Amino acid sequence: MFRYGFILAVAMAVFWLAMSGYFKPMLLILGVISVVMTLWMCARMKILDEETAPYLYVPLTLSYFIWLGKEIYKANIAVVRAVMSPEMKISPSMVRVPIAGKDDMSATMFANSITLTPGTVSIDIDEDSILVHALLSEMAVAEDFIEMGDRSGFAVGERS
Amino acid sequence: MILLSLISPELIMAGREAVTATSTMDIDWPMVGAWLRAALAASSILMGLFFVFAGTIGVLRLPDFYTRIxxxxxxxxxxxxxxLLGLMIQSGFTQTTLKLLMLSFFLLLTSPTATHAVAHAAHRAGLKPKLGDYRAKSIDEIRAKAAKRGAS
Amino acid sequence: MLSLTTSLVFAAAEASSTVQAVSRVKFSDLINMSHFNLAVAFALLVSMALLIGRLLGGPTLYDRLLAVNSFGTKTVLFLCVFCFVIGRPDGLDIAILYALMNFIATIAVLKFFSYRALGVSIHEGVFQTEEGER
Incomplete structure (x- = not known):
C-alpha cells in the first residue's frame, strides 16, 4: 500500500509541475498541499492499490497504443468509406467476444480498445464475454479480436 | 598523440571555416524548415477536419442509434x-505540447468510456438495434414517395 | 584516442550552439499560421452547427446524449484551435478542464436517467423496475 501511495505521489507531483510550469515557492507549496490532501483522501477511501496507480505499466501501455493507432486508422478508413458513399451499404450485426484475460483491468482495457476502434462498440459486458455491435458484418468476427485481447492484457501487465 | 589532441581543435575549426566558405548558396534553411513544419501541421489538421466532418455527417445520416455511435x-x-497533432507540430517542444499531449491522452481514455456508458444505458433500457443489411434510399425512391404523398 | 574525444566534445559543443542559434528564431515569427487556424476554427463551428440538427431531432434520449458528447469533443478542439489563433496557450487548461467535465457530465446524466438519483452506488442495492429486478 505504501509502495502504491509513493508511486501515486510521484505521478501527481510530476503532473502538477508539468501543468503549472512555475517554480515559485508559493505555488510549489500549494502543489505539495494538494498532493498530500489527495493522498490522504485516497488512503481514507482505501483505494491505494494497483488499480489506482497503474503508472508502472505506462511504457507498455504507450507501446500498445502505437499498435492500436494503426488498427484505429484502418478501421476509420473502412467506416468513412461506408458512411460517405451515396448508397451507404452497411450491415449492422452483433457478436459475443470471449474475454481472454482474467483480471478486471485487462477486461476494461480490452473493452475500451474495442470501443476506441470505430466500427465496433462494446455494448454489454459480463463475466466472460463482451457483446459487440459492429457497423459492418465483416468486422463482427469473434476470431479477429483475439490478438487485440492478448495485446491489451499484456499492456496492463497481465502475465499468463 | 598528445600533440595531435592539442592541434585537432584548430584543425576542426579550420575545416569548419572551409565549409562555411564554400557553401555560398543562398538557401534560408530556417525558413525552409518552417515551411515544411507548416505544411506538415496544415495537412495533419486538414485530415483531422475531414474525419470530424465525416463523423458529423455520419451522425446525421445513419439510420439508428447504435450505428450513429x-x-x-x-x-x-x-x-x-x-x-491535436497538427497543433503540437505548430507549437514545437514547449509546455503547450505537453498540455496538448495530456489532453489527447485524456480524450483517448474518456471518450470510449462515455461511448460505452451511453450504449450500455440504451441497451439496458431496451432499445433494440436494427440488424441486417441496410441501404440508403436513392433519390428516385425519395422522389417517388414524395410524389405519391403529394398525389394522395 | 584523446584527439578523437576532444574533437567529439568540440563537435558536440558546436552542434549545441548551432541548435540554440536555430531555436532562437521562433516558428511563429517565421510563418504566421493564425489565419489558417481561424479558418479551422470556423470549420469546427460549422460542424458543431450541423450536429445541432441531431441534437434537436434525435428520436431517442440516447441520440441526444450522443450528440451532446460529440458536441463537447468538438468544443474542446475549438478551444484548442482558438487558443492558437489568439496566441495565448494558457487557454489550453480550460480545454483540458472541459474535456474532463464533458465526460463527467455525460456519466452523471446517464446515471440520473438510469437510476433517477445521483447518490447511488452501483455495487450495492437492487432496483425494482417494471421488468423485475436488475
Missing part, C-alpha cells in the same frame, strides 16, 4: 487526435 467514435479518435 460508430460515426461519433470516428470524430473522437482520429479526428481529434489529428487536429
Amino acid at each position: 460508430h460515426a461519433a467514435g470516428m470524430t473522437d479518435t482520429l479526428g481529434a487526435e489529428m487536429v
